[in-house]
Amino acid sequence: MVRPRTRKRNQEAEPGRFPCQHLLLCFPAFQTRKMDLLSNKWIINLIVCLFSIGVGCNSVEKKIYVHLNYTVPCVRLLNATHQIGCQSSLSGNVGVLHVLESEENLDWVLRSGPNPPYLVILEHPLFTRSIMMKLKSGSSRVAGVAVVASNTVPPDGFSPHTTCPNENSGVYSENYDPALAHCNVTVWNPLGNGLAYEEFDFPIFSLKDDNDTQVIRQCYMEHNRAVNGTPQYPLCAMQLYSHMSAVTDTATCMRRNDINFSISPEMVCDPLGDYNVWASTRPLNNTAKGHKDGESVVIAAARLDSRSFFFDIAPGAESGVSGFVTLLAAAHALRNATQESLPPRNIFYTFFQGETFDYIGSSRMVYDMQNDQFSVDLDNVHSVLEIGQVFNGIISSLYHVSRKNSSVNDEVRKLIDNLQSAATAAGVSADEPSFSQPLPPSSFQRFLRDRQIPGVVIEDHQSAFSNRFYESMYDNAEYLNVTYPPNLTPEEQLEFVTDVAKALTEVATMVAKALYMQAGGVESQLSNIKADPQIVTGMLYGFLVRSNNSWFQQLLPSDLISHLADRPTNFYVGVAQQSSEPTLLVQYLLANLTGTTPNITQEDCQNQRENEKDTESKHMFTYMWVQGAAPPNSTKREGFCVRSTVRLSKALSPAFDLKEFTSKDYSTWTESRWKTIKGRIFLVASHELEMLTLGVGFGILISSLLITYIVSSKADMLFSSGREPTNATY
C-alpha cells in the first residue's frame, strides 16, 4: 500500500515547485516608501503569504523528493599509494535514471542518449568488471550507479576481491621464496574481479530489491522510456550524496588530520583497526609483558573480519564465520578436558581483526610480541594452528611450509600427525595438498615473516578457494546453506541443528583434539573431547541470521544488549576508534564458552576481584557480569559472573604508531570520513524550461523595481489628491 502514495508524490513534483516563485512577485512591495492604507494592506497580505509558505516549505520538499530508505554506499579507502572506492561531488551527483537491461544497452548511456549525465540502475548480474570499467572510462556521461542486489545467490560466483588476496603483505616476497610470491603457483581466488580495489569518481550505491526499487523502476518506466527515439520531459532523475573528505593516499590524509591551525580543523580519515580477542587455557599474568620463562604456547588462530564492495554489508560466512565459529566450538570442547588435566603447554585461542586489509591484527600482535608489549613473546610460541575457511567440512586440506630447517620440519610433521589422528577420531578427512604449494592467505604468514615457527593452516580447498563468493555480499547464510525448515519460530531456529553445523562440529572436534595433543595433553582425555553441535548451530544462527537472539542476550551485560541486531552481523573491520559488533560478540562468547562462574557478588565482579581484599586476580583473569536468563516463572533476569582469561589486544597497524604512512611492511589502510550519505529521486524539467522560468522571474523582478521607482518618484503627483505632504514625520 505504500507504493500508490509515493507514486502520487512523484507526480505532484512539478507543480510543487511553483509556489516559491510567487515570492518574486511579492518582494518589491517592500520597497514602497509611502505608507498608506493600501500598501499597509499589501504588507499584511504579504506577511500572511510568506508565513504560510514558510510553514509549507517542508511539505514542498516532500512533494518534490522521494528519499531512498535503504542506501548502502561504497566508500573511499586509502593506503600508502592509492585511493579506492567511490565518491560524489560535495552537492551530490544528479543524473537522469537509466535502467540498464544488457551490456549492449550501455551505448545509450555512454554515447547515444540525449540527456547525459545518466544515473545507471544495474541488476546484480550486470555488476561485472567489464560493465563497470566501461562506465568508469566514460564517467563524463555517468553521474552514478545504483546496484540492485538480488535476493538469491548468483549461480556463477562473484568476488569483487583481487585474485591474490594480501599479495604484498604475506610472507612470500622477492627475498623469501620468490617463486611462490604473487600467487605464482596457486591463484587463490580465481573468480576475483578486483572491483573492490578500483577507484570510481562517481557514487555507487546498493539498493535492496524492495519498495524503493519499485518506485524507481516505475518512475523510469513512466518518464524515461524512449518512445519514438527520445524521451520527453519531465524526466525522472536521482541524486546520490557520498562526498568523501580524504583524498590521494594515507600519508596525505594523515598529514591533513594533524594540520590544525585552520579555523575549523577537520579530521579527514581514520586508520582501519579494532581489537584482537584472545584467551589462554592457563591464566597468565597479563600485566607483566614480554618473555615468560618456561612458558610454551600453541596459538590456535582464526580471523574475524571480512568485507564486500559496499560499506556495511560484509556477511563473510565462509571466509570468516566458518573458521572462527569452529575455533570457538573447539575452545568450548577443550574446557572440561583442560580443567581436569591441564596440558603442559598453554593454548592461545586467538581471533584476529582486520586481516582482510593486509593482516592488521596479526601483524600488530607479532609487533607487540617483538617489542615486549604482549603477555608472551615470540620465543614462547611453540607452534601455530590456524583455521581458515572450513565451510565444506568434509574435505580439509592442511597447508604448511616446508623449509630446510629440519627441526621445524619435524615439529610440523608432528603437528600434521596429530591433526590426522584427530581427524580419524573425529570422522573427518584431512590431507595435505597433493602438490607442494605456498600457504594460502593466512595470519600465520605474519608469524613466519619474523621467524620459522612450525605451523599448519586448515582449509577446505585443495588449491584455489572453494568459496565462490570470497569477500562479497553473497558469502552469506544462504550460500552456506544455513537454512531452516519453514514455520520455525526464531527460538526453534536457534536450536535447530543444520547440516552445516554438524559438519563444522566435526571439524571443531578434530581441531580440539589436535590442539590438546599438540599441547602435550594426556591420551586418556582425548575421547572426552567433543564439540557440541548445539553451540555451533547457535553461533551460526547468531552471526549469520540474527545476533539479537535469546542465547546471545544471556551472554552479554545488560548495557551492551543494544549492540545486538535483527540482521546478519557486519564483519567489516571499521575504523579503530569504535569497537565493532563481531569483536564484542566473540569476546563474550569466548568468555562464556571457556570461562567459569565463580560465586561472587556483582560489585566484586565489576571491580575485577574475587572479594574485597583481592588485588591479584585482575592480573590473571577478566571478570564479566552478564545478564543471564530469566527463570521460567519470572521476567527478571538472573545475572552471573563469568571468570575467564579473555583479553583484547589492539589491532591497529604498527604503521600508525610508527608514523610510517608509506610502510611496505605493515598495513596502511585508512577510511575516509564523510558527512552525508543519502539518495533521492525527483522529476527534472528540461533545461530550456528551467532557464525560461528563471528568465521570467528576473524579468518580473526588474520590471517591478522599475515600476516602484517610477511610482515613488512621481508619488507627489499620483497620491497628492487632497492630502498634505507627509513631511511631518521627518
Added chain:
Amino acid sequence: MNLERLPNEEKLSLCRKYYLGGFAFLPFLWLVNVVWFFREAFVKPVYSEQLQIKTYVKRSAFGLLLWVAVLTTWITIFQHFRAEWGEVGDYLSFTIPLGIP
C-alpha cells in the same frame, strides 16, 4: 568624514597619513587613498596643496598596483601548484579543501 568641509591643509595631512600608513603592508589604505582623494587630486581646480596630494595619490596607486600584481601572481601559482607541492602545499594552506587533492 566629508572632504568638502575640511580645510586644504587637513586634506593634505590626511592624505599623507593614508599614504604612509600603506607602507605597513596595508595596501587597502592605498586603495582608499586613491578612491577618496582622486577628485581632490585631479578634478578640483588648482589649489596650493593639490600638487602634494597628487604625488601621494599617484604613489599610492602605484603601490596598490604592485600589490595587486604580486598577489595575483602568487595566488595563481599557489592555486595551480598546491596539489603538486604535496606536503609543502598543505602546510602553506590555511583551509584545506575536502575531497580534492
